[in-house]
Amino acid sequence: MRTQVAIIGSGPAGLLLGQLLHLAGIDSVILERRDRAYVLARIRAGVLEQGTVGLIDKVGAGARLQAEGLKHDGFDLLFGGQRHRIALDGATGGGHVTVYGQTEVTRDLMDQRAAQNGRTVFEAKDVALHDFDRARPFVSYLENGVSKRLDCDVIAGCDGYHGVSRASVPESAITSFERIYPFGWLGILADVPPVSHELIYSGGERGFALCSMRSATRSRYYVQCALDQRVEDWSDERFWDELRRRLDPASAEALVTGPSIEKSIAPLRSFVAEPMRFGRLFLAGDAAHIVPPTGAKGLNLAASDVHYLSQALIEFFVERSSAGIDAYSAKALARIWKAERFSWWLTALMHDFPENGGFGQRMQRAELDYLVSSDPAMAALAENYVGLPY
Known part of the structure; x- marks a missing residue:
């Protein structure tokens, strides 16, 4: 089989790339090691920058997003028992974010690609990248147990942090930067109305909490937890009780609880691999970088x-x-490092770092007090939250 662009991975990055290339008349084939149902079952982020929404609209996959997505022009920081609203629209000239689950973005892009007869090979096993340091790279894989070869002009590695694309690059050709955080996020998804119509980022002595949502009837909540915690140790009741303790009294009273439909613990890390181009191989998305979920920059x-x-x-x-x-690698990395900085800063501001002691807690509180009392500081937060320009 022959194509112009071999795309490894059928997450939002790979699918969106395929559709943008399709608009320009450029052929692509997507190889995905999992089946469609598995890809669509993954629970991921749900806060989209305007630039992301614009790209989805551009490829013609935004109808459901526009109909069902929740536009937010602010969010709350909660500390010291009080909520402080950060306005996005005024500080950014009308900027906002849209709450719409990554699973739904993936579904919409998959449906769009299928409607245009785009080629996607699901359950492609033993994917291997060859000769990407030459003018004629190719990808080998197994389809239904049969060896296949995909000849191409370039390879786009959109297969995530654990994918084959970055792992195919010689160690001597790549430099990695990483920060592992000493805690994780315990998250649940529940079919209950959100406690607030906008997100709440809470920080305090018991640790961080986030109140988010996927729709007006489905909520996504998180609490900071130790890395040695197990999901099995957290009953729904224990989770709801802990979340209440990290909220202000009014929010705790208004919280609607119910059985979880998904529960998991995610470790937090900051990671960047440089460069993002290796001959005819180009990395994109989580294959090249990871951010902590604070600030919702991963998908964006x-x-x-x-x-x-x-x-x-x-x-x-x-x-x-x-x-x-x-110029691709340098241009992409310039924006990536700004988003890495923002995610690292917001994570450091809102989470409990026991090793920082009392002095560190006082510094966090002083910075939060300054932030919500300074219009320029809130404007800088808003500018980064809605997304820096491309």
């Missing part, structure tokens, strides 16, 4: 990568110029 960073990469590949195939692909 993947979308900005795809924006830059699609423009570069269109220039390469349509205009016969390599200027875009030569």
